[in-house]
Amino acid sequence: MILRNQYLVDIALTGKRLDERKADEFRKIIIEKSPLEKPEGSALVKIGTTQVMAGVKLDVKEPFPDAQNEGILMVGAELSPLASPEFERGPPTEDAIELARVVDRTIRESHAIDLEKLCITEGEKVWMVNVDLHILDNGGNLVDASCLAATAALMNAKLPKYEDGKVVWGEKTNKKVPLVCKPLTVTHVKIGQNLFADPTEDEESVATAKVMIGTKDDGNICAMQKGGGDGFTFQELEKIFEKSVELGKQLRKQL
């Protein structure tokens, strides 16, 4: 284990990657739209060997007291024990909570969903959008895959029928969840003095720091989150911001 890690670090220190990608190159991405019939929206995203299934469930609820005419967004994540021998069943771990909250903030702060359009009766009934991220296979960079899956699932989500104050499950209407933009994150890690986009699980295991940047279609940044025990210099962050906006544009084309 220690030898293997040393080997991974040695490669990274030369600026190279085990899979021969460039430092700012993503692995192959496959997006399956609507692989499931029951949820209102769904998407399966693969980045390299990482697999994330996103499901969107809609339901009608009372609005929050401080947002009487707005729908509700909730994002949850489960690191299924399928995905890694290190993931265990049980209450959500720190990592699962952070993942869900970073995806949540990226969508929320970008105002991607027009929540006012999800109001049925002000102060009484609004649509609640539950986005659940189910991590099936951990090959690294779970946040970017999750955010891609969440946005892809929201893009194909349709409201179910709502009649006589009740949701009629199984009968989808043609009305889409009102999506204004396509928020995505781009993750970089730091190994030695080098920065790598879209890290594999191996790269993550030897990285000393990590930063996720949420971007919008217009190139604005809508969320940031630093991880890992080490820090970044301001100059490193400048470089990462430019790269993240650029890579975000590339990813967005695949949606």
Added chain:
Amino acid sequence: MILRNQYLVDIALTGKRLDERKADEFRKIIIEKSPLEKPEGSALVKIGTTQVMAGVKLDVKEPFPDAQNEGILMVGAELSPLASPEFERGPPTEDAIELARVVDRTIRESHAIDLEKLCITEGEKVWMVNVDLHILDNGGNLVDASCLAATAALMNAKLPKYEDGKVVWGEKTNKKVPLVCKPLTVTHVKIGQNLFADPTEDEESVATAKVMIGTKDDGNICAMQKGGGDGFTFQELEKIFEKSVELGKQLRKQL
């Protein structure tokens, strides 16, 4: 421990039992009806050294949305640490959950309780029947003892007074919980190639498989549950079905 288990297996392989019962014979059963005054119904059942106290509590609740004119049945079980050094305080274990769910299904699927008669105002108020099984002493075959206790407690349960939208605790009426039939389970275990009804705790500890059959007064089967790591052949099950219906009739006479 291993020696003792080997001894238990050796006896069973000859088709005999430590307590000299026949393979299809139950231990002595004692049923104390209404041993407690506070619950709406109660029964203490002893099978050999096994002791189970069942309590029935009634309360008025809103009906479920998909059964607006029906009362509600709930069955819970607690393996009290009194009953065995292996039972511990804490959230219900797998075994306690299975026990409660098998008893629940046996009562529910037999339609023993006429739930429609427990409706007070359609869509608004119905009686909720809580059957709680409290295992006091584990001498084996907890499911059959629990199901006997549940049925016996239901048989003597009376509705409390309900006035001005409130339950008046402590004042029981003459109205009984409407019971249509007397569902019971019969448990068999398999040791080697031999089958034994009403297993003791010792027999259970060396059995490789177990099967509980829920039966009604008319001889119909209303629930089944296989336990243990091993399986049964179809021919073994055929034998068990006939025996279970027969033994169920015998047990029912004691109620």
Added chain:
Amino acid sequence: MILRNQYLVDIALTGKRLDERKADEFRKIIIEKSPLEKPEGSALVKIGTTQVMAGVKLDVKEPFPDAQNEGILMVGAELSPLASPEFERGPPTEDAIELARVVDRTIRESHAIDLEKLCITEGEKVWMVNVDLHILDNGGNLVDASCLAATAALMNAKLPKYEDGKVVWGEKTNKKVPLVCKPLTVTHVKIGQNLFADPTEDEESVATAKVMIGTKDDGNICAMQKGGGDGFTFQELEKIFEKSVELGKQLRKQL
């Protein structure tokens, strides 16, 4: 550890104390009133090195069914891991629960708060008084410090504005929480045959028994709680009662 404990016991057996106090003498007490601006009431109490912060939060709730015209009192306590290497984050421990319940009973049974005056609309809206005790530094005798802090915080608590069925946080009125008396506890421990008031953490660690006496301004006893594995003789208790009433009077003067 064992040697240190033996030393502590040896001193106590002579009737003396490490800090040279008399057996019935409290350490220096400092009461900071309203150290916080946000809660409706607050107090920081130091007894020796023990520090407890009490906060009073008010909110409007439905009354309990059996007390339709009365406000609600709730007391909670958290032994912050700040306060001792032995306190851990997590659900409240046995000690935290006992502490909160003894303070709760002392306040409740003394009828210190005139709960009827906290009724807004009978059967519909009443003030709920949440007293939370946050233990910051454990130097022993947490219960007396907590009860002092709770009473001090209640003494300076003011109702927030209540308008159009909503609490307007941040706008306090001049109306005080109606306080009828000032309940306090006095704690004694037993080491060997000697009794000591206001024990330090060291003294608590070698004491075999403990008793907390809640008293009112009129000298009446309103709560008692014995702790520790050993017992008291009736004669010892008689002595403790007299001392507790007397010490309670002294403490009350500092409020």
Added chain:
Amino acid sequence: MKRLDGRKPDEIRPIVMQAGVLKRAKGSAIVKLGRTTAIAGVYGPRKLHSKHQQDSNKAILKVTYNMVPFSTDERVRPGPSRRSTEISKVIREALESAICLEEFPKAVIEVQIDILQAEASTRVAALNAASIALADAGIPMKDLVSSCTAGKIEDTYILDVAGKEEDVTFCDLPVAYMPREKKITLLQMDGDLPVKDVKNVIQLAIKGCETLYERQKQALKEKWVGDLEDTAKALGLSNISGGKD
């Protein structure tokens, strides 16, 4: 003074005490005070697996007080509450000094108590049952611990407060007592009374403990006589008929 349920001031509700009511537990007992019914079982001493919890000088005593779901008017949710956690603690602290824990270093003795029916004084019934169950389990003890509540209504001190008396008593004061050592090992109080009254109430409660102490000893005696007869029968020394189930 006649009490609401017709009892005399110093009269305890009808008492039932029986030892050895469970087979699997090492010791057990059932105690009824009126309708209040507690059943206690004892396991151990056995080695404590968790080294972190072990005490190298004595056995650890664990006590759990638990209300079964059908013990009260409204169904109780299973699992520990803040109330049951506190009661478990004071019962444990009432029993600790009665048990010769120092004879079993690194061990644990577990006392489980289920309240089957609750109508006032459940902790008192629990403690009396636990004490009998410990003795029935053969755990070496310095004395039995007995427990009783007392209170005051108007000018009268009353024993074993129960039923509607709970609404009018000036205090509810449970005591646990070891008669041989004259030690009070549990003492709680809810109420509002001058010191003088508190003392008198405690003394009445101690009187109640002494009464219950005799009944506890009797329950144990009956169990031991029963055991002897069983042994005699097993050895063929007796001609008493009738089988054990």
Added chain:
Amino acid sequence: MKRLDGRKPDEIRPIVMQAGVLKRAKGSAIVKLGRTTAIAGVYGPRKLHSKHQQDSNKAILKVTYNMVPFSTDERVRPGPSRRSTEISKVIREALESAICLEEFPKAVIEVQIDILQAEASTRVAALNAASIALADAGIPMKDLVSSCTAGKIEDTYILDVAGKEEDVTFCDLPVAYMPREKKITLLQMDGDLPVKDVKNVIQLAIKGCETLYERQKQALKEKWVGDLEDTAKALGLSNISGGKD
């Protein structure tokens, strides 16, 4: 008789089975019965850290059945329920005798099953997927375990009860079966039927298991052929083009 969804009485919904669908898990499989979709992954055998749980004679099998939040009409709260706890238990007990656990003393084998979409017979889909995933992980097994439900509507015995049939069937009876040993390792039933009918329903379910057994073996064969081709390619023995992602 034509069934509500047009199937013949002994016809199973459209079946999809695929082995080796995950990279990280040692073995994996996805199984679809109609819309019901289960994905299973296997880790181990690996040493059990907790000595308390170890069995010195054989490996411990742990099975978790889990519904993902978006698998049903109303969103499911994440985490175990009473229902999922029971299903995890019966699936484990259905698999245990098929696995050569005694080859791995003190070890643990973990089977995780996520239900991605639920529309009847989720435990059956879960069990079929788990069985393939165990074989895909190279865990030594005596036989594959196959599973199917059967029921009875009016006078007709039907296989693989699904959809609106659940409301009109006299019983819902899932069976797990090891065809080579002719052993029934899971048996549950909700319903109300005479013994004769129960027997007939079980026999129909066994027939369904035998059909699914063939599909399980086929899914494994396809995976192994794929693996062989990958190896051949890696060794330069093949000229098949196209890369693995």
Added chain:
Amino acid sequence: MKRLDGRKPDEIRPIVMQAGVLKRAKGSAIVKLGRTTAIAGVYGPRKLHSKHQQDSNKAILKVTYNMVPFSTDERVRPGPSRRSTEISKVIREALESAICLEEFPKAVIEVQIDILQAEASTRVAALNAASIALADAGIPMKDLVSSCTAGKIEDTYILDVAGKEEDVTFCDLPVAYMPREKKITLLQMDGDLPVKDVKNVIQLAIKGCETLYERQKQALKEKWVGDLEDTAKALGLSNISGGKD
């Protein structure tokens, strides 16, 4: 531009910082930014009992951020929330590289932070307090970690966003910074801003960190001077009067 509470754009709310405020903790500090009040305590390094969690190369750092029930308008339920779990994580990751963890293999260092009063920037107050408490505990550190938020309202970059500004700022961006190493160890953002603005906001936040850094050092100095005087007194080298309580 005048801010809503009258501050200049680059002005931080009134600052209070004090080290060594608790006796029992090895190190402690209280930090106030306006009304926001955080108190931090440090225990360790001590040996980690659970071998499973130990790291043989360095100490494990544990950080818990906790809101006390009366810290906000509506009472907070005690216990961890998803929010507090995330904040605990980012604070820990902001501190890790500042502490010489490799000096204490197999050990644990625990940092507990209670928010006594919450009015914007609680994580920033928490982090500043934790950093002082670690130094007060004598834990070897490469540098203190300082933390501050910044934002942008209309055309103005503002430091230490607070109060009603939270509703109108284009972003809320907390930064943690180690001035000596010029490293950013915490970076989060909620908002919607072009890259250029984000950079400017970060640079302003760094300026805020540098200001707070000086205050942290001053708080530690005051504590150490106090300790020296205590020692001097204890040794009889001082004639300063007044006793310690």
